Amino acid sequence: MERLPGFRDFYPEPLPDRDAWSADLRHHIFAAWRNTARRYGFREYDGPPLEPLDLYTVKSGAEIVGQLYHFTDKGGRDVALRPEMTPTLARMAAAHDRHYRKPLKWFAIPQLFRYERQQKGRLREHFQFNADLIGEADPAGDAELIALLIDSLRALGLTADDFVVRLSSRNAWQAFFEQHARPGATPYDFYQAIDKLERDPPEATQARLDAVGIPLDAVRHFIDSGQPTPELARILAELGARGLAPFVRVDYGVIRGLAYYTGPVFEAFDRHGKFRALAGGGRYDDLIKRLSNGRVDLPALGFGMGDVVLAELLKDRRLRPDRFAQLDAFLLIEDESLRPDSLQLLQTLREAGLAVDYPLVAAKSDKQFKRALDLGTVHTVRLERTPEGQVHARVKHLASRSELVSPLAEVARHLRSEPAAPAPAPASPAA
RNA sequence: GUGACUGUAGCUCAGCCUGGUUAGAGCUCCAGAUUGUGGAUCUGGCUGUCGCGGGUUCAAAUCCCGUCAGUCACCCCA
Incomplete structure (x- = not known):
């Protein structure tokens, strides 16, 4: 129609x-x-x-x-x-x-x-x-x-x-x-x-x-x-x-x-x-x-x-905002055995008021990352299991390429303390 | 309501003038490979009532008519 x-x-x-x-x-x-x-x-x-x-x-x-x-x-x-x-x-x-x-x-x-x-x-x-x-x-x-x-x-x-x-x-x-x-x-x-x-x-x-x-x-x-x-x-x-x-x-x-x-x-x-x-x-x-x-x-x-x-x-006048989508974090799930832990963290972050997305089903890591970029995310978060069986998070701030390892309970704080998404800036026109 | 121009793949377009095998390209998308702090690269794949209807013709994306839509101008301006 x-x-x-x-x-x-x-x-x-x-x-x-x-x-x-x-x-x-x-x-x-x-x-x-x-x-x-x-x-x-x-x-x-x-x-x-x-x-x-x-x-x-x-x-x-x-x-x-x-x-x-x-x-x-x-x-x-x-x-x-x-x-x-x-x-x-x-x-x-x-x-x-x-x-x-x-x-x-x-x-x-x-x-x-x-x-x-x-x-x-x-x-x-x-x-x-x-x-x-x-x-x-x-x-x-x-x-x-x-x-x-x-x-x-x-x-x-x-x-x-x-x-x-x-x-x-x-x-x-x-x-x-x-x-x-x-x-x-x-x-x-x-x-x-x-x-x-x-x-x-x-x-x-x-x-x-x-x-x-x-x-x-x-x-x-x-x-x-x-x-x-x-x-x-x-x-x-x-x-x-x-x-x-x-x-x-x-x-x-x-x-x-x-x-x-x-x-x-x-x-x-x-x-x-x-x-x-x-x-x-x-x-x-x-x-x-x-x-x-x-x-x-x-x-x-x-x-x-x-x-x-x-x-x-x-x-x-090229005054369209550069980026429209804004996500505080994209949760990368590269190890499917960590999906339950990732979902738990996802829920915690969302309840804390942060905008977070993640892959619904298992996907190759480069596809996950490209999706994160499409969504205009400020950070990526990836869970890792230590040899001792502990689960911690790697929080990466994409603009500065700086990465830190954090206990799960501290992830929300890191997402907030990192520089916020850049303000809308002049950009080249879409066409 | 009037007029001009334009409609070909999801997108941008070529092909039309001068009708003639199975309608193409780039990008996107999907799959695989590769890479493994990375939008790269390689390979493969999907996708078309050629806007729609009619006419001319042995044969129409191609020529003609109509129609719908888009763009622009007129009318009007909140």
């Missing part, structure tokens, strides 16, 4: 072929996300992968349905696999907003779905790091969230030479629009024109702008000026105080396609421009009120960072 188009199998390293997705790399990315969120005081939440179709049409309009993975369930309900996390989060926050002190700092790593032909960096399914800050209107919240975005990427080894956060503001464009647009023109059409500015030829952009009565030159001049609004200046100042200024710049060329953003918006891009946006987000102060039918009114902002483009970038 083939898997569905646009969906992925995740294999353990080493990968079976060039295009395979790595379960180990995925874990590495998730761990960086979770650990960074933890350092920032964000709490993890989650919701259902399947939601009522209405949850998405209410916010974005019916035209979004064409992009959704949706169907009618056996109970006759119109349902959709979640294409984004924000509506779920807004529902959860609105339902229990009195229970949590503000601001809420929450994150999730949902698997999201969309129904469309796949292309580079875009499949029908992906995992997305979502972090949101709810209940704080001050730009300090924007700065905190953007700092989290930056440090999430830094946690994976990326630097200011690899990526930049382009910071913009719906408020700035709103003011520009009101100042320049023909009366009766709709802001959304204008935002669409700005959103496509970098991808479309100038004539196409001009045609879009003609519809709202704004000359292209005025738009270009506004973007080139790059003058931060007071709220953007606040955000930049707070990021600068953290030493994160090299990772961010004002760039009004970013506006975000989504209709619900209300204030600062931002996108993270790789510096070489080879990939799609790594992450994007912004402030959506009205959304929770709208989704809760006016019951709850909380300012909020958030971002999403997908695993697909990020994995591509990490491979491109």
Whole structure:
């Protein structure tokens, strides 16, 4: 059976072929996300992968349905696999907003779905790091969230030479629009024109702008000026105080396609421009009120960072971890008469919390050793019987090639005291 | 939904243009030998509906049509 188009199998390293997705790399990315969120005081939440179709049409309009993975369930309900996390989060926050002190700092790593032909960096399914800050209107919240975005990427080894956060503001464009647009023109059409500015030829952009009565030159001049609004200046100042200024710049060329953003918006891009946006987000102060039918009114902002483009970038920059498998020890059983003693030691070590593997059945020693290397073991352990009938262990630390003889009771201590497995280091790409 | 390119062994590919015995190579894997602080080396072995379906032909991996899948771009962007 083939898997569905646009969906992925995740294999353990080493990968079976060039295009395979790595379960180990995925874990590495998730761990960086979770650990960074933890350092920032964000709490993890989650919701259902399947939601009522209405949850998405209410916010974005019916035209979004064409992009959704949706169907009618056996109970006759119109349902959709979640294409984004924000509506779920807004529902959860609105339902229990009195229970949590503000601001809420929450994150999730949902698997999201969309129904469309796949292309580079875009499949029908992906995992997305979502972090949101709810209940704080001050730009300090924007700065905190953007700092989290930056440090999430830094946690994976990326630097200011690899990526930049382009910071913009719906408020700035709103003011520009009101100042320049023909009366009766709709802001959304204008935002669409700005959103496509970098991808479309100038004539196409001009045609879009003609519809709202704004000359292209005025738009270009506004973007080139790059003058931060007071709220953007606040955000930049707070990021600068953290030493994160090299990772961010004002760039009004970013506006975000989504209709619900209300204030600062931002996108993270790789510096070489080879990939799609790594992450994007912004402030959506009205959304929770709208989704809760006016019951709850909380300012909020958030971002999403997908695993697909990020994995591509990490491979491109050779930031994939070198070794993924990690075993504290592999128990070599070259003398089958020592198998019972080996199993007893195996159990002792595992109960002590050590990661230990061993050959299930008798095997030639070179095969055992090769398997130990495949599994990324730090040590090998081999039992020996002395002429007097005593059983002791030979513990070898592979990286240093040092070996020592130890009583069985001391093996766990030696495994712990030896240098730990090397931290993930840059390595040559698999391909 | 539209278009372009690509589908041959577990992996990477050759063969296709110009149809013609039994479809190949390297790597991996398995077995044996050898080595015995070692991913080496040697020998042997397994593995293919040539993506799938149809057509042309005495004969199709090879030419034609369709289809499915992959890759990339468009559309859209959460």
